[in-house]
Amino acid sequence: MRDQIDFSRLERIKPRENSWETVCARLDSSKQKKFLKFVQARTMYALAASLIVVSFLAVFTVFNRMDSETLLITNAASDELVSWYNDLGETSDDELENLDTYQSISYLLQETK
């Protein structure tokens, strides 16, 4: 095309001889860096996972202990209740009102002596 600028006489440079080797070396080093990052990341993940497991176990153990204590208390309370309930009607002084009346009469008798 007539309108074009003629660049044919301008210097056309070529890549230096070691440029391709440099590119390869940079690519290799970036691969190594990626691998190191990957290893580091994996180590971090493993550490984080271990920490999570340990903390989960700790929390689980604490809750387990708390539950067993609550269970004991609950069991003890329920035993008392059950025995009290079972005793109801078995004896003459099992009713609280009667018991109170009896105790107050005894107390009055002692006072009048």
Added chain:
Amino acid sequence: MDEKVIIKKIQQGNRDALGLLWKSHSTNVLNLAFRMLKNRDEAEDILMDIFVSVPGKIQNFRGESALNTWLYRLTVNECLMRLRSKKRHAELEEEHIELVTVSAIGSKHEEQLDYDPELLEFGLSKLSAETRSMLWLKDAEDLGIKDLSEIYNMPEGTIKARLSRARTVVKNYLQENTNYA
């Protein structure tokens, strides 16, 4: 090897395929960078940066444009980024324009065929790096307007107008300085 095969192999991490790409396109990339930056060492740096980034960037390359167009786009963007980051663009232009005023100019009167290559270099220095690269790709590398439109992400009309203005600037410069010699 077919371009699509090369792309696929580079995407898979094949170094030999990247080597083929280097053999076929490194000189063009280097010269484009050299035209934009006017510095051999920096152009060489850009060339290496481009090829180091190719295996990563080619993963998103969908093959909609030709491989050389894609490489030229990467190069132009990389050069513009470098020029912007260094804020050297304007300084470089001024530096070269000053050089022109003291340069020895060839004595031939005929327009293009007998110009002094150095004079053309100075003439090109009057253009911005982007326009200079555009003119280089069109007139030296013989790329089409459509390719340039893809590379610079500009409408074809804008590319044509910029090329026309650039040619006028360079030709006027060559004519003026050749006649005064």
